[in-house]
Structure formats: C-alpha cells, structure tokens
Amino acid sequence: xxxxxxxxxxxxxxxxxxxxxxxxxxxxxxxxxxxxxxxxxxxxxxxxxxxxxxxxxxxxxxxxxxxxxxxxxxxxxxxxxxxxxxxxxxxxxxxxxxxxxxxxxxxxxxxxxxxxxxxxxxxxxxxxxxxxxxxxxxxxxxxxxxxxxxxxxxxxxxxxxxxxxxxxxxxxxxxxxxxxxxxxxxxxxxxxxxxxxxxxxxxxxxxxxxxxxxxxxxxxxxxxxxxxxxxxxxxxxxxxxxxxxxxxxxxxxxxxxxxxxxxxxxxxxxxxxxxxxxxxxxxxxxxxxxxxxxxxxxxxxxxxxxxxxxxxx
Ligand code: 13P
Ligand code: SF4
Numbered sequence: 001x002x003x004x005x006x007x008x009x010x011x012x013x014x015x016x017x018x019x020x021x022x023x024x025x026x027x028x029x030x031x032x033x034x035x036x037x038x039x040x041x042x043x044x045x046x047x048x049x050x051x052x053x054x055x056x057x058x059x060x061x062x063x064x065x066x067x068x069x070x071x072x073x074x075x076x077x078x079x080x081x082x083x084x085x086x087x088x089x090x091x092x093x094x095x096x097x098x099x100x101x102x103x104x105x106x107x108x109x110x111x112x113x114x115x116x117x118x119x120x121x122x123x124x125x126x127x128x129x130x131x132x133x134x135x136x137x138x139x140x141x142x143x144x145x146x147x148x149x150x151x152x153x154x155x156x157x158x159x160x161x162x163x164x165x166x167x168x169x170x171x172x173x174x175x176x177x178x179x180x181x182x183x184x185x186x187x188x189x190x191x192x193x194x195x196x197x198x199x200x201x202x203x204x205x206x207x208x209x210x211x212x213x214x215x216x217x218x219x220x221x222x223x224x225x226x227x228x229x230x231x232x233x234x235x236x237x238x239x240x241x242x243x244x245x246x247x248x249x250x251x252x253x254x255x256x257x258x259x260x261x262x263x264x265x266x267x268x269x270x271x272x273x274x275x276x277x278x279x280x281x282x283x284x285x286x287x288x289x290x291x292x293x294x295x296x297x298x299x300x301x302x303x304x305x306x307x308x309x310x311x312x313x
Pocket of ligand 1: 029043044045133134135178204219220
C-alpha cells in the first residue's frame with residue numbers, strides 16, 4: 001500500500017473511532033499535516049488554553065501537542081479524561097524552568113511579580129503569579145503595572161516584552177530558549193528579503209532579538225496565520241516551525257507565496273505524535289498516556305492561568 005493510501009486509511013479509522021467514542025481531538029499548529037487534517041481544532045497555545053476553559057462535551061480528549069499544553073488542558077478542565085498520543089512529546093524549553101529555580105528567584109526578589117510563559121510545567125506554573133503566551137505576553141506584563149518582573153523561561157520572549165512595554169524583565173533562568181527558534185539567524189531573513197524584496201517577513205518572538213529586529217512582524221503562530229490570511233500582500237517569509245506553513249498552504253488562498261525562513265525548523269518533539277499513536281491511544285487508553293495534574297498543583301497553577309484571562313479580557 002502506498003504511503004498516501006496508508007495515511008488516508010488511518011485517518012478514516014481514527015475518524016470512525018472518534019465518532020463512536022465521543023472523542024475530541026485538539027492540535028497545535030506544529031503538528032504533522034496528516035494530524036492537522038483530522039483535528040477538531042487547530043491553534044496556538046492561547047487558543048488551545050482558551051478552549052480548555054470551555055466546557056468540552058466529549059468523554060475523552062486526545063491532545064496533540066507537547067506536555068505543557070496537555071497539562072494546561074488538565075489544569076483548566078480537571079474533570080476531563082485527557083490522553084496524549086506520545087508521552088515523550090515534551091517541550092525542552094519547559095524543562096529549563098524547574099520549580100526550584102523559581103523558588104530561589106522569588107526569595108531573591110520577593111517584591112516582584114512572577115510572569116511565566118505557558119511553555120512551563122504545571123509545578124512551575126503553580127509558583128507563578130500570572131501566565132502568558134506568545135500571543136499576549138506584552139499585554140499581560142503591561143496590565144500588571146509593575147516596573148520590573150521576574151520572567152521565565154524564554155529569554156527571547158522576555159526581551160520582546162521588554163522592548164514592547166518598557167517593563168524590565170529579570171529572566172529565570174538567565175538563558176532559557178527554544179531549540180528550534182534560536183536556529184534562525186538574521187542573515188537568513190536578510191538574504192531571503194534580498195531575493196524577495198516585496199515579501200513580508202514574519203517571525204516568532206522565541207527568535208533572538210537580532211532576528212526579530214530584521215523582521216516586519218513578530219507574533220504567535222496563530223497571529224502569523226491570521227496576518228498572512230488577511231493581508232493584501234502576496235509574498236511572505238515565515239520564521240517559525242514548518243508545521244505552521246503546512247497549515248497555511250492548506251487553508252490560505254493558493255495565490256499567496258509562502259517562503260520558509262528555514263526548511264530545517266522542525267520541532268522533533270511535536271512531530272513525535274503520529275496517526276498510528278492517536279489510533280492506538282483511542283483503542284487502548286493506556287494509563288501512561290493519561291495526563292492528570294494533581295489537584296494540589298493544579299489549583300495554584302489554575303489561579304495563575306485565570307489571572308492571565310482576567311488581565312487580557
Ligand atoms: P504559539 O503559542 O505561538 O503557538 O507557540 C507555541 C510554541 O511552542 C512555539 O514554539
Ligand atoms: Fe518547545 Fe520550541 Fe518545540 Fe515550541 S518549538 S514546543 S518552544 S521546543
């Protein structure tokens with residue numbers, strides 16, 4: 001059987017199983033295209049977190065993304081039965097901010113609010129005053145009205161927030177980063193701009209400031225998606241993980257020219273989820289694929305997430 005036919009067969013099998021079992025399948029914009037095609041909803045971290053706030057009328061949720069996203073779903077939807085296709089699909093940046101370094105930073109700066117990027121594990125979120133995502137980081141920090149904040153774990157997002165708001169950010173840890181987005185270099189964007197002088201360059205705020213400075217637009221994955229969709233321009237250089245470009249190619253007017261800033265920008269962790277694993281998790285519901293944040297941690301983390309929603313209403 002050809003690969004294309006095998007993919008179609010698996011997609012049909014999952015859709016059939018899903019219907020029979022009342023399963024909801026949300027997916028992040030970086031998921032493999034064959035998963036995006038059958039997802040119930042696609043989004044950035046903020047959209048997926050907002051979704052988790054709503055009552056989801058499904059017996060089971062199979063969440064396609066990385067660890068912290070499924071945890072956020074569990075924190076905001078404590079009664080739902082949540083599974084992930086691959087428990088090893090973890091975000092390395094989230095692991096850069098264990099709760100002990102936050103406790104230490106808080107002891108050193110007891111008067112400063114703690115703002116944590118949603119790309120953190122639940123135990124770290126439980127130590128935060130408020131959470132933010134790449135879509136609302138500047139708005140959240142500005143709304144706090146503080147002159148200085150502790151901000152973790154992404155140093156590049158912290159620099160972006162500082163530039164946008166004028167609020168000083170103390171990074172925790174000092175140099176947290178995304179292994180995918182730090183691979184973009186300013187020369188890559190500049191070279192593509194030379195080749196495509198009419199193209200609009202969009203990059204994610206997880207890119208280094210030198211890269212952000214040569215781009216035309218800096219925003220979250222869904223912000224980039226909507227920008228390209230609505231724009232009257234024709235050519236776009238896209239500086240983020242290639243999964244987003246796959247979504248753009250499928251959902252946006254084919255006359256628009258999409259130029260990846262790097263074909264090698266692949267988040268291997270996001271790509272650990274596959275159709276086979278989704279099918280198997282629906283059939284077997286293995287305990288090790290279940291995500292349930294203990295209520296003691298969830299309760300505190302929920303407070304920080306709810307503060308984000310409240311500040312950005
Ligand atoms: P978005 O919230 O912009 O989708 O980003 C999530 C992420 O992990 C980016 O690397
Ligand atoms: Fe984590 Fe970077 Fe992958 Fe996003 S792209 S999930 S920040 S490693």
